[in-house]
Amino acid sequence: MAYKFIETSYGDHVLKLTLNRAPLNVLNIEMMEEINDFLSKSKETEGMRALLIDAKGKCFSAGVDVGEHMGDLAPKMIEVFHRMFRILYTYEVPVVASVYGSCLGGGCELAAFCDFIVASEDAKFGQPEIQVGVFPPIAALIFPRMLSRKTALELILSGKVIGAKEAMEIGLVNKVVPKEKLEEETQNYLKTFTGLSGIVLKKSKKAFLAGLYDDFEKCLKQIEEIYLKELMSTQDANEGLKAFLEKRKPTWQDR
Numbered sequence: 001m002a003y004k005f006i007e008t009s010y011g012d013h014v015l016k017l018t019l020n021r022a023p024l025n026v027l028n029i030e031m032m033e034e035i036n037d038f039l040s041k042s043k044e045t046e047g048m049r050a051l052l053i054d055a056k057g058k059c060f061s062a063g064v065d066v067g068e069h070m071g072d073l074a075p076k077m078i079e080v081f082h083r084m085f086r087i088l089y090t091y092e093v094p095v096v097a098s099v100y101g102s103c104l105g106g107g108c109e110l111a112a113f114c115d116f117i118v119a120s121e122d123a124k125f126g127q128p129e130i131q132v133g134v135f136p137p138i139a140a141l142i143f144p145r146m147l148s149r150k151t152a153l154e155l156i157l158s159g160k161v162i163g164a165k166e167a168m169e170i171g172l173v174n175k176v177v178p179k180e181k182l183e184e185e186t187q188n189y190l191k192t193f194t195g196l197s198g199i200v201l202k203k204s205k206k207a208f209l210a211g212l213y214d215d216f217e218k219c220l221k222q223i224e225e226i227y228l229k230e231l232m233s234t235q236d237a238n239e240g241l242k243a244f245l246e247k248r249k250p251t252w253q254d255r
Contacts, residue, residue, distance in 0.1 A: 001038075005031035007056070008038055013194045015048050019055040024062035027106050029073075032080045039087040049201060050193045051091055053114060054098035054186070060123070061107025069134065070241050074232055078137070078224060081106060085113055085138055089209075089216055092202035094193045098186040099123045100179055104161065109138035112146065112172060115205070118186045119164040120179040125172060126161030133240020133250060134231060137223045145212060147171055 007018040019025040068077040097114040103125050127136040143152035151170050167173040177185040231237050235253050243250035
């Protein structure tokens, strides 16, 4: 099936999903529905030993479309966005993200949710949602399980953006390479898995996740409820998003 905003391929035991919504790969509902369609249809691909998520354009992804966070679209956006992670969670093979340029907001959550990240030296990671009056639900779920508690909380509550080297130092990124060698080094990284037994990879990852998440679905549902029923009912959440779209500084009311 041909898609509008993603490209897909399969070869050498690697299933590949390429973000391709120029120029910044901003994730809107239509694009995420394409991602979900492909991921859901492809997770049983025979012989697959790894899933690669990479991108074309100026950067990996500048995040989720802010305009679709607001009003009646917010529940739909959250449902479609989180469906990506619900599907990815069922992938039994290693999932690798190949990241360059900006990797922010929902784009950072997508990369971070992958099992491994190979990043170019120019890559920048961050969850700036707090600055526009919301928080990153997936990061709130996975960062405390990936990073130290203090580092995870700092990234979420400050919204600061960090470079690839720092991201590797804190454990968010596995490998940093020169930008011109990103594709080559990503392929080399994938060979770590493609030469191994597919069934053993799957069972090993299953055992790892069994010890990592107490109850993924229960935790995600609780975070979704806080986001949609508590956060999005505040004046400041709506003010922050509106101010971002209007390119002005928000006026916080603390309510």
